[in-house]
Amino acid sequence: MTKRSEKIVLPLISVFLGFFIGSIIIIATGRSPAVMFTAMIRGISGLDIKGELPFNPRYIGEFVVQSMPIILTGLSFAFAARTGLFSIGAEGQLMAGSLAATAVALLVHAPKFIHLPLVLLAGIVAGALWGAIPGLLKAKYNVSEVVVTIMLNYVALHLNNYTILNIFGSVDRVKTAEFSETALLHSPFLESITRNSRLNWGFIPVIIALVIYSLVINKTTFGYSLRAVGFNKEAARYAGMKVNRNTVLSLTIAGAFAGLAGAIITTGTFNFGRAMSAAEGYGFDGIAVALVGGNEAIGILFSGMLFGMLKAAQPLMQSQGIPREITGIIQASIVLFVAMQFGIKMVIDKLKGHKAKPESVGEGAAT
Amino acid sequence: MGFVIEMLGITKDFPGIRANDDVTLQVEERSIHALLGENGAGKSTLMSILFGLYLPDSGSIRIRGKEVHITDPNAATALGIGMVHQHFKLVHNFTVTENIILGQEPAKGPLIDIRKAEMKVENISRLYGLAVDPRAKIEDISVGMQQRVEILKMLYRDAEILIFDEPTAVLTPQEIRELIQIMRRLTAEGKTIILITHKLKEIKEVADVCTVLRRGKCIGTVNVADTSEERMAEMMVGREVNFHVEKGPAKPGEVLLRIENLNVKNQKGVLGVKNFSLEVRAGEVLGLCGIDGNGQTELVHAITGLDRVESGRILLRDRDITNLSIKERSDLGLGHIPEDRHRHGLILDFNLDENLIVHNYYKKPYAHFGFMDKKAIRRNAERLIREFDVRSGEGPATPTRSMSGGNQQKAIVAREVDLSSDVFVIAQPTRGLDVGAIEYIHKRIIAERDKGKAILLVSLELDEIMDVSDRIAVIHGGEIVGIVEAQGADENELGLMMSGSLRKTAKRKETAATGGRQ
Numbered sequence: 020m021t022k023r024s025e026k027i028v029l030p031l032i033s034v035f036l037g038f039f040i041g042s043i044i045i046i047a048t049g050r051s052p053a054v055m056f057t058a059m060i061r062g063i064s065g066l067d068i069k070g071e072l073p074f075n076p077r078y079i080g081e082f083v084v085q086s087m088p089i090i091l092t093g094l095s096f097a098f099a100a101r102t103g104l105f106s107i108g109a110e111g112q113l114m115a116g117s118l119a120a121t122a123v124a125l126l127v128h129a130p131k132f133i134h135l136p137l138v139l140l141a142g143i144v145a146g147a148l149w150g151a152i153p154g155l156l157k158a159k160y161n162v163s164e165v166v167v168t169i170m171l172n173y174v175a176l177h178l179n180n181y182t183i184l185n186i187f188g189s190v191d192r193v194k195t196a197e198f199s200e201t202a203l204l205h206s207p208f209l210e211s212i213t214r215n216s217r218l219n220w221g222f223i224p225v226i227i228a229l230v231i232y233s234l235v236i237n238k239t240t241f242g243y244s245l246r247a248v249g250f251n252k253e254a255a256r257y258a259g260m261k262v263n264r265n266t267v268l269s270l271t272i273a274g275a276f277a278g279l280a281g282a283i284i285t286t287g288t289f290n291f292g293r294a295m296s297a298a299e300g301y302g303f304d305g306i307a308v309a310l311v312g313g314n315e316a317i318g319i320l321f322s323g324m325l326f327g328m329l330k331a332a333q334p335l336m337q338s339q340g341i342p343r344e345i346t347g348i349i350q351a352s353i354v355l356f357v358a359m360q361f362g363i364k365m366v367i368d369k370l371k372g373h374k375a376k377p378e379s380v381g382e383g384a385a386t
Numbered sequence: 387m388g389f390v391i392e393m394l395g396i397t398k399d400f401p402g403i404r405a406n407d408d409v410t411l412q413v414e415e416r417s418i419h420a421l422l423g424e425n426g427a428g429k430s431t432l433m434s435i436l437f438g439l440y441l442p443d444s445g446s447i448r449i450r451g452k453e454v455h456i457t458d459p460n461a462a463t464a465l466g467i468g469m470v471h472q473h474f475k476l477v478h479n480f481t482v483t484e485n486i487i488l489g490q491e492p493a494k495g496p497l498i499d500i501r502k503a504e505m506k507v508e509n510i511s512r513l514y515g516l517a518v519d520p521r522a523k524i525e526d527i528s529v530g531m532q533q534r535v536e537i538l539k540m541l542y543r544d545a546e547i548l549i550f551d552e553p554t555a556v557l558t559p560q561e562i563r564e565l566i567q568i569m570r571r572l573t574a575e576g577k578t579i580i581l582i583t584h585k586l587k588e589i590k591e592v593a594d595v596c597t598v599l600r601r602g603k604c605i606g607t608v609n610v611a612d613t614s615e616e617r618m619a620e621m622m623v624g625r626e627v628n629f630h631v632e633k634g635p636a637k638p639g640e641v642l643l644r645i646e647n648l649n650v651k652n653q654k655g656v657l658g659v660k661n662f663s664l665e666v667r668a669g670e671v672l673g674l675c676g677i678d679g680n681g682q683t684e685l686v687h688a689i690t691g692l693d694r695v696e697s698g699r700i701l702l703r704d705r706d707i708t709n710l711s712i713k714e715r716s717d718l719g720l721g722h723i724p725e726d727r728h729r730h731g732l733i734l735d736f737n738l739d740e741n742l743i744v745h746n747y748y749k750k751p752y753a754h755f756g757f758m759d760k761k762a763i764r765r766n767a768e769r770l771i772r773e774f775d776v777r778s779g780e781g782p783a784t785p786t787r788s789m790s791g792g793n794q795q796k797a798i799v800a801r802e803v804d805l806s807s808d809v810f811v812i813a814q815p816t817r818g819l820d821v822g823a824i825e826y827i828h829k830r831i832i833a834e835r836d837k838g839k840a841i842l843l844v845s846l847e848l849d850e851i852m853d854v855s856d857r858i859a860v861i862h863g864g865e866i867v868g869i870v871e872a873q874g875a876d877e878n879e880l881g882l883m884m885s886g887s888l889r890k891t892a893k894r895k896e897t898a899a900t901g902g903r904q
Contacts, residue, residue, distance in 0.1 A: 238757050238758055239756050239757055239758065240747050240748040240752075240753045240756050240757070240758055241756065242758075243740070243747050243758055244747065244748075246736075247733050247736070247744065250733045250734070250735040250736065251729075251732075251733045251734065251735070253729050253730055254729065254730050254731065254732060254733045254744070255733070255744075256692065256712065256730075257690075257692065257712065257722070257724060257730040257731070258712075258744035258745055259711065259712040259713030259716050259745065260713075260744075
């Protein structure tokens with residue numbers, strides 16, 4: 020296999036194996052995996068193969084809504100990973116972004132074309148700042164970004180809760196007053212064509228984020244130096260690149276992606292700020308999305324949609340008596356198999372090796 | 387005596403390159419069989435096949451006349467094949483014995499019977515005259531000793547056939563002599579040795595038979611005793627090789643690089659470079675020789691900005707660059723071919739063309755308004771590949787990791803020479819390279835000198851220093867022991883200076899400042 024086809028085929032095999040494991044478990048619990056797959060098809064396409072209402076676009080809307088934030092947190096993790104950093108902080112950055120978006124949504128009064136961009140920008144900036152903290156600590160004092168980002172997740176959660184509960188005069192102790200219409204991503208039009216799903220304009224900033232990610236990483240000099248630092252810090256230093264500056268910038272930008280996710284959830288999916296008892300897991304889903312997507316924009320788009328679909332299919336499956344935890348198992352298995360890519364590749368090579376096609380033996384170093 | 391190893395008609399393809407093309411290697415028992423070839427000739431691939439790291443596409447392997455399939459290194463170990471890798475695979479904070487038994491720990495109940503293992507290690511060590519302390523920690527022993535630990539590891543696992551992959555690349559002349567003794571001892575005790583190398587001197591000294599590979603093909607197998615070095619070199623490279631660097635007399639001009647009373651701490655936090663002063667003039671090559679670990683790395687890192695300076699000054703064209711960043715130094719005209727091409731020189735996961743622009747990636751024509759110009763980058767790579775004869779399977783898009791060491795180094799040389807800096811700090815430019823590549827790189831260094839560049843050449847290879855330099859400075863314990871003219875320099879005298887037992891009187895002034903060091 021060439022390197023490029025490997026990057027596509029191996030994740031696909033992992034996904035296939037993940038579903039395979041999920042199916043086995045469903046069979047083991049005495050149900051039919053067919054139910055799960057019908058639910059998933061419905062989740063993506065809205066088509067019900069046997070129901071009385073054959074097409075329900077509401078499901079498509081919900082599936083897209085589920086995919087949006089995890090694509091962004093996936094971009095967040097991937098951006099840091101491209102610089103050789105392991106950021107677990109998307110969760111906290113997302114909450115910082117969500118809180119900032121809430122604040123701007125509640126405190127600022129302006130027409131929509133100013134207010135809404137301002138709300139999103141607030142989310143981006145807050146996420147970026149939250150990401151800059153581990154970046155600065157890493158660059159200045161060589162503190163592990165893993166530890167700092169994990170800790171900051173808790174700080175963000177409680178800061179969010181404290182602020183929502185105490186400052187924004189909560190209505191029933193867990194949410195703020197509803198935002199004014201000018202701050203919302205809601206779209207009556209999108210809702211109407213998807214039979215009142217929660218689909219909103221949030222997908223537009225998500226697409227922009229994907230494009231920006233791809234451009235920055237692959238096409239710009241900044242992306243080049245980030246990748247250089249990610250692959251070989253010492254060589255980057257030798258070449259005169261500013262390794263520390265890149266570390267800070269990389270985590271800051273990673274934070275910006277996650278912060279945008281927070282703003283989109285708060286003003287798209289919801290229309291009020293929320294206090295949460297625990298993190299909602301978007302950050303960790305993002306890690307899975309980035310891993311399966313191979314840290315490439317297009318891969319993250321597809322793997323984000325895959326995991327979004329799994330999330331969206333949960334209620335459908337549950338209503339048919341298949342426990343929702345199955346999707347968690349599938350998701351975890353996929354990530355596991357992606358982590359085992361090297362092993363999968365070896366198996367493929369072995370299978371192919373016996374057919375003795377010289378150019379399929381895999382890459383290697385000649386002397 | 388029959389053949390203990392027979393590799394018959396081995397062919398192995400990699401994407402874009404046939405690494406081994408119908409290669410046959412037959413090794414007699416108890417002999418030292420050299421495998422000679424340039425980098426990229428297919429030596430390592432062939433040995434990796436023997437060691438079970440790759441499967442051949444066609445051909446067969448026989449061990450003691452019996453056909454075998456070596457599917458992985460464990461199978462090779464079971465057949466009594468052991469490999470001493472060029473880059474040691476040792477756990478640094480483990481002791482010698484702990485490293486040797488790793489993976490095969492002798493157990494006493496649930497505990498490791500370290501005592502028993504130590505005894506066995508000691509016995510083997512004594513039998514072959516290795517003189518290794520089984521209780522020493524790896525991080526505390528020299529590179530030469532570490533290599534012996536690797537050898538012990540094989541012997542501990544009852545290897546009968548030992549493959550040495552470029553064993554002398556990391557050793558001092560003294561250690562090389564000792565290694566040769568050890569190899570003789572090993573064959574005397576009944577072992578068979580395959581020696582991968584491209585150093586003809588060593589083959590002449592130690593090997594019985596030599597098989598030469600060139601571009602994946604087997605050129606021939608010769609009796610070392612009846613074959614001259616020149617003949618073997620010719621077989622390896624495919625043309626006559628010039629062992630001596632041809633150069634005219636130097637025309638030294640003004641001082642471009644001046645180092646004044648430099649002190650640099652090493653990784654252990656003590657002074658690795660002490661009160662070091664040196665001048666390099668335009669149009670000359672100043673060779674700095676010394677035994678590994680005597681402050682060369684610290685000095686190079688201090689000059690190029692990779693490490694901080696404790697005190698002293700570094701002047702480039704009379705401009706103080708002591709505290710400037712790496713980038714600023716490079717912009718002022720300081721070029722650097724780094725000692726460690728994998729750590730500093732290249733980003734192995736980048737393609738070749740990306741590696742050739744690491745200094746200039748943000749400048750025109752490679753970038754416009756922050757966006758990379760892929761076409762310009764590829765054109766640049768194509769030009770340098772052509773000009774510097776860099777061989778790569780897929781041209782500019784070759785993954786750097788897949789290139790041979792010699793071509794990786796050529797790529798670095800191409801990139802650095804192309805920057806056309808005034809002052810060049812060149813560290814170990816030919817470490818691990820073959821004759822052809824060495825000849826080429828030496829020629830390039832001289833060409834740069836003749837363009838009026840000031841060149842500081844740091845090398846552990848005394849031959850290289852004597853061949854290429856115009857003046858030779860000797861470093862010992864981080865200090866200059868003496869500076870001599872290359873013309874008429876005496877190898878023995880330099881050796882004594884390198885070991886610190888002789889100081890050149892002409893340089894008393896400098897050494898007096900730190901006198902009473904020993």
